[in-house]
Amino acid sequence: MGFWKTWFSTSESVTTSKTTSFEEQTAASVGDSPNSVSEASSKEARIVFSTERDLDLYELEELCDAVGWSRRPLRKVKKAIEHSFLVASMWQVRGNQRRLIGFARATSDHAFNATIWDVVVHPDFQSKGLGKALMKYVLKKLRSEEISNVTLFADPHVVDFYRSMGFMSDPEGIKGMFWYPH
């Protein structure tokens, strides 16, 4: 099923709950299908979450550019999205227009562990609780797959953000470690 088909068919089905705030909406389960879309709204525009993988890679690159990330070959980004366990996107929808405003993905063994990568919220939409809403959406999806250990590597300036969401750094002295080819 293509992105837009999923999008609109699912969006229509939840337009009755337009007054629900996105936090409340994302906490509620909208559907069990991995392609299901959660939705929330304000008076002006709705915020919609999706696990659809059929993203416009140029739009994603634009989002990553906006937060100053180094560009990566789109061929590799495509491969990474294909082989991620979960791909989550956040959209601002006004009428029939939609804008990609957030993204996150997770690798996993589908059984015990998931690791969240590439969490990004467009600067225009930061400090509004949307990063938290996106992460809640990601955690809800991972929990629904019975993943018992969710990990990530946090840059120093977002450690407190993740801590506020219940992530612990170095629990019992466990250290995140990196190795780069040389």
Next chain:
Amino acid sequence: MGFWKTWFSTSESVTTSKTTSFEEQTAASVGDSPNSVSEASSKEARIVFSTERDLDLYELEELCDAVGWSRRPLRKVKKAIEHSFLVASMWQVRGNQRRLIGFARATSDHAFNATIWDVVVHPDFQSKGLGKALMKYVLKKLRSEEISNVTLFADPHVVDFYRSMGFMSDPEGIKGMFWYPH
């Protein structure tokens, strides 16, 4: 191709290099196939590495028991192995007998990141450089797939071991963080 077939066909082809130490042997590439087997030897027994996934789960459980890990449902272990990007095992081979003495696996997006999990060496074979040999084998395999960022979460007592292999903890203040369902 079944495990034993891979095993013996590959083992035969490298029995000429029996005097090579395992460190030297694992540093050299024996084959490009994901099922290729690297081998090394001492006077008494050979140490063999494999990426074959068709492991006896009870033998793996026995290995994990030996280092005191909590038991996990074999159904989930099976699923995790199936969905890992890399599964590496280390064997002691004497004549036609083989014993599983080490294991490690990695999740990955097949493009940028890999995360190594469940690294274990049987206590009888620790402090002989075999953990290092196993990790070298894992890193060689990941590097051959053009993975540029290899990560892991190290328990406190093995942080120095991984550091000695070139892993860095908290580079530029990046923190490994964990979230558990509640």
